[in-house]
Amino acid sequence: MTIHRPQRVVCVGVLVLGAISSVADQPPNREFQAGVALVTVDVVVTDRHGHTVPGLDRSQFRLTEDGRPREIRQFQAVQVPPPTGSLPTAPASRPRVSSNAREGQPARTFAIVFDDLHLSPAQAEPARKVVAAFLKEAFSSNDRVALITTGGDVWWTTVVGRGRDDLFALTSRLQGHRPPDTTVGHITDWEALRIHDRDRSVLALVTRRLTDVGADEVYAASVNRRRITLRLLSRVTDALAGAEGRKSVILVSEGFVSEPQRSEYRDVIASAWRANVAIYFLNARGGAELATAGATDSPRLLSEGKDTVGERSVYIDAVRSEAEGAVSVALDTGGFAVGATADLGRAIRQIADESRVYYLLAYDPLAPLDGKYHKIGVEVLRDGLAVYARKGYFADTPRGKGRDPEPTSDKLAPAIRAALDAPADDGGLPLRLAAYVRNNDGDKTDVMLVGEVEVDVLPDARPGAPDVDIEYYMASVSRESGERAGISDNVHPSSSEGHAPLLTRTFRLSGGTWQARLVVRDAKSGRMGSVTHDFEVPLQEGFRMTTPILTDTVAPGPRPVPVAHLAFAAGAPVVAQFEVSGQRSGPDGISRVLSGFTLTGPGGRTLAHMDPTPIRPGADGRLARMLKLPVPPEPGQYDLTLTAHDDIA
The missing domain is CATH 2.60.40.3880 (Immunoglobulin-like)
Known part of the structure; x- marks a missing residue:
């Protein structure tokens, strides 16, 4: 058996190093960059048919804070091209080294939150189809996507163009964890809430069909599920605060009842306002209809108010009370809700369109950092159009900036936790x-x-x-x-x-x-x-090679030191080291492994080559080889291919 380990990104030369340093140190090229004291608002404008409207300018918007007009200090009309056909094939291999150097313009950021705590196993299957539909239809190759479950089983972030296959693979792990209750004595979360709030009419209705109500237990379980889901939504929106471009959270859930006096509701809305994030709610209640609804469906519309224009508003089903809390979170953050009998394809396209065509407005606040809530009003000065934006903000210090003395539940500082969670x-x-x-x-x-x-x-x-x-x-x-x-x-x-x-x-x-x-x-x-x-x-099976160490740092011994760069200064000695295992032994109990290498430079010319020779076991019996590579004559990109062959196998 022979192993070939090409190191295709080995770059040697000061010119390459200079290019890498300049990318890492330069600030991103932004068309829109709000100052520290400015309030930024994402604005979506739709026509009578719910289609997003591009091409507006600064003069066509009117902006107020607490009812008082504010000058639009900065303005940008954003229009991201739609996906062109199928996404590109994922790279055949993952990069050896990853960097946080910025690449190009800020992309859109999506967080798909699969609320497995509010989904039964039967509901999880159509809900998985919703997630798969988003991955297939809504995203462009440079979009950043996080896939997260409220139960804590999944938290994965990637850029779609290079991590699409990972996201599709993760959908197989999306399960429902809410046990279905099919007993005669079943009480819904909404009924338990109304009984907890001393609603005598609901209590009478439930009592007529049951002898043992059990509302306290149902209510306590409902509160616990909602607390976990809402706190996770706050954690997700906090993590999105530092991302640039349009930021959207898609909550795939059965929904939950509304109890706005609880702090978790206020916290998630405040966090979304602070981070400028829109939350969209896709209601999985209703089983397979969620995944199969077509254009002939006629969803009932719930308007935000008399000024609402067109079909955007809210698609909602007959069991509104059981999902009203999730609906209100979506509306209050500038998103919308999609009911189980709605046209799913249209809803996906609309969420994607709202992240492709939107406007960024920035203005000076009335009272910077006074710690109070301030209402934002945005109007478009053209008939027949509707405007959707966050309704306000709290004028406090953004989370995740500097040192925050209050630890999170896992003992990490909030700034560290948000950075670990962030898609970007x-x-x-x-x-x-x-x-x-x-x-x-x-x-x-x-x-x-x-x-x-x-x-x-x-x-x-x-x-x-x-x-x-x-x-x-x-x-x-x-x-x-x-x-x-x-x-x-x-x-x-x-x-x-x-x-x-x-x-x-x-x-x-x-x-x-x-x-x-x-x-x-x-x-x-x-x-x-x-x-x-x-x-x-x-998987540790058969003949295999460790990840080769390619380094310009050697400790006494000599011992090559693993590094996180593949660019080296011209003239610097470069050492490669690897180890093999899983080789077979002959009748005499001795193995025979041969190894060689080829170093090629620009234009594919061979600079150095070593035919395979036996690897001698070390004092500890391990089969390892260290190579001192020849110094290339000029800067450029060089490829190193290592080979190892089990002669007995």
């Missing part, structure tokens, strides 16, 4: 992340995560001086099982010339696809960065 990487502190799959021991494999921090951008960093105090968190999650691994720490790295400080941790992981995230914060300035890296942990 934070480029405030340049980072890179790589994964090195080592040999296995038992049913799990040692995987070393290596992060690099460009601390030179920090104000207190001096070459060679440990003046930087950073805290970091590394977390990994399995796509197949939801298994998690994470660790946090504080370090005092030195900034040495030519090398970024390394953050290295080893985790024991099962086979499959994993997603790792590194979050770093400078303790003094509060400056943060985050980076996401997807990688494969192969």
Whole structure:
């Protein structure tokens, strides 16, 4: 058996390094950039048929705060091209190193929240079809998408163009966890709420059909489910606060009753207003109708008010009371609700269109950071059009900025938690992340995560001086099982010339696809960065090779040091090291593994080649090889192909 391990992104040369540094350090190119004191509002405008309206200008909008006119200081009309046919095929292999350097213009961001706590197993199947329909029809290749379950089994983020297959694979893990109650004595959540609120008419109706009401138990269970779902929605909207472009949350749920006096309702709406996020509610109640509703369906419309124009409003079914809480959350955040008997295809297109054609308005607030709620009013000065935007905001300090002394339930600072949850990487502190799959021991494999921090951008960093105090968190999650691994720490790295400080941790992981995230914060300035890296942990079967270490740093021993970069300075010595395992032994108990390599440069010309030669076991019996690669004569991109062959197999 022969293994070929091409290292296709090995770049050598100061020219490549310069290009990478300039991308990491430059601010993003934004057409619209609101100042710190400005309030930003996303505005969707539709015609009588519910279609989004492009082509409006600043003069056609009127904006008020608390009823007082405000000047529109900044304005941008956004129109994202619709998807063109099928999405591109996902890359054949994942990148060896991931960076949080910004690429191009900000994309749209979607968070699909699958509310498995409010879905029964039977309802989960059509609800999964809703998610699959969104993945297939609504997204463009550069959209950022997070797929999340309220029960905590799934939290995965990706860019659609490179992670579409991961999202489709995750839909198989979307299950319903609410046990169905088909007993004669079944009480709905709404009935339990009304009885809890001393509604005698509902109590009388329920009592006539039951001898033992049991409303207290049903109400307590309902409160617990709602609390978890609403708190997770707040966590999701908090995580979206730092993302640029249009931000939307799609809640796929059976819905929940409305009890607005509870703090969780106010918190999720305030968080959505703060983050400028619209929440859309897709009602899964009604079984398979949700996935099969067609254009002939005639959903009943519930208007937001007499000024509502067209068909956008709210599509809602006959069991409104059981889902009224989810409907109100959607309306109050600038989204809408879709009932189980609505035209699903039309609803998906409408949500996608509202994220493709919209307007960004920014203005000076009346009283910056006074801690109070302020109502926002937006009008369009053209007949026959409807306007949808968030209804207000709280003038307080945005979450996730600087140090927040209040820890979350998992003991992480809110800023760290939001950065770990966010679909988009934070480029405030340049980072890179790589994964090195080592040999296995038992049913799990040692995987070393290596992060690099460009601390030179920090104000207190001096070459060679440990003046930087950073805290970091590394977390990994399995796509197949939801298994998690994470660790946090504080370090005092030195900034040495030519090398970024390394953050290295080893985790024991099962086979499959994993997603790792590194979050770093400078303790003094509060400056943060985050980076996401997807990688494969192969099943430990047969003849195999560890992830090759390619490095310009060698510790005494000699011991090659794993790094998180594939660009090296011209003239710097570069070392490669790998290990093989799973080889067969001959009748004499001795294995025979041969290894060689080929290094090619620009134009495909061969710079160095070594025919396969036997790998001699080390003192510990391991089969490892270290190669000192020849220094290329000029800057450019170089490809290294390693081969290993089990001669006995």
